[in-house]
Amino acid sequence: MTATVDRRVGTQHGAAVELRGVSKVFGHGPEAVTALTGVDLRVRPGEFVVLLGASGCGKTTLLNLVAGLDRPSSGAVTVDSSRPAVMFQEPALLPWLDAVRNVELPLRLSGVGRSARRARATELLDLVRLGGQARKRPHELSGGMRQRVALARALAATSAGDGSEGGLLLMDEPFAALDAITRDFLQGELQRIWKATQTAVLFVTHDVREAVRLGQRVVLLSSRPGTVVREWNLDADGADREQLTEEITGRLREVISTHARA
Structure with a gap:
């Protein structure tokens, strides 16, 4: 085989x-x-x-x-x-990072600059209707909110930080x-x-x-x-x-x- x-x-x-x-x-x-x-x-x-x-x-x-x-x-x-990008049953957010930094993580690992990754992460949090929760850590968010942060992070990974759609x-x-x-x-x-x-x-x-x-x-x-x-x-x-x-x-x-x- x-x-x-x-x-x-x-x-x-x-x-x-x-x-x-x-x-x-x-x-x-x-x-x-x-x-x-x-x-x-x-x-x-x-x-x-x-x-x-x-x-x-x-x-x-x-x-x-x-x-x-x-x-x-x-x-x-x-x-x-x-x-x-993969999303599981558990959001698997890093507890010591706030929402926006969790979303930034795949962009940071891809070498995206600080200002560009912050802009993209902010855009994606707005997309999942969590723009006002960017500075909250996972324990301060409900289960549904944590999954929306995980979704924003997954979408950040699919675009590799270049702002393009698809993936x-x-x-x-x-x-x-x-x-x-x-x-x-x-x-x-x-x-x-x-x-x-x-x-x-x-x-x-x-x-x-x-x-x-x-x-x-x-x-x-x-x-x-x-x-x-x-x-x-x-x-x-x-x-x-x-x-x-x-x-x-x-x-x-x-x-x-x-x-x-x-």
């Missing part, structure tokens, strides 16, 4: 990320666990794609491969970004730990920010309603070993999202029950 990982910048090859025949095996011999097998997936620049599946189906593993945190066992991963944002169930009201609010905010920034998003969730609300396209993974079993285009003319929610829920239950009987 062969595996390739290709990271490009501004090549305009038509995809923000593309996986072709990707498999991932952990361990060796009889103890080996196959997490993913034969995954084909393409995300266009500026597209919002939701990766849906039951717990343990390999969603996070796939995201780690795209992020460059791991390598596939076989297949090819092509990413049109030298450094896609690739990988989101691993970023709202799962929040209460229902805060989660609903942040889903709406994410939609607004995505439209404003034209960032390609690959969003992982096991929540069907969240997937249908956010995504232009929903991709369903089978239970382990994960592979793509179905896709839905939610932007298609005449698409009824309530009906699609029921259809996708039924297909997800079928995938789970099939795995349980195996």
Whole structure:
């Protein structure tokens, strides 16, 4: 088996990320666990794609491969970004830095000058509607506010500090730990920010309603070993999202029950 990982910048090859025949095996011999097998997936620049599946189906593993945190066992991963940004369930802010300095961090690591990175960080905090909280440290912010700071920091990383829009944002169930009201609010905010920034998003969730609300396209993974079993285009003319929610829920239950009987 062969595996390739290709990271490009501004090549305009038509995809923000593309996986072709990707498999991932952990361990060796009889103890080996196959997490993913034969995954084909393409995300266009500026597209919002939701990766849906039951717990343990390999969603996070796939995201780690795209992020460059791991390598596939076989297949090819092509990413049109030298450094896609990742957002997790926990905001992982540095507690000794205030909000604006947390957002500045990826710009500072990229060598962006002080005045330019402060201007960009301030712009992004305004974008996530936290302009008045720039000097507050994480412990002074609510859970939802901390996630918005984390989102601003991720957006700073996608642009590499040059002020350009676009890039690739990988989101691993970023709202799962929040209460229902805060989660609903942040889903709406994410939609607004995505439209404003034209960032390609690959969003992982096991929540069907969240997937249908956010995504232009929903991709369903089978239970382990994960592979793509179905896709839905939610932007298609005449698409009824309530009906699609029921259809996708039924297909997800079928995938789970099939795995349980195996």
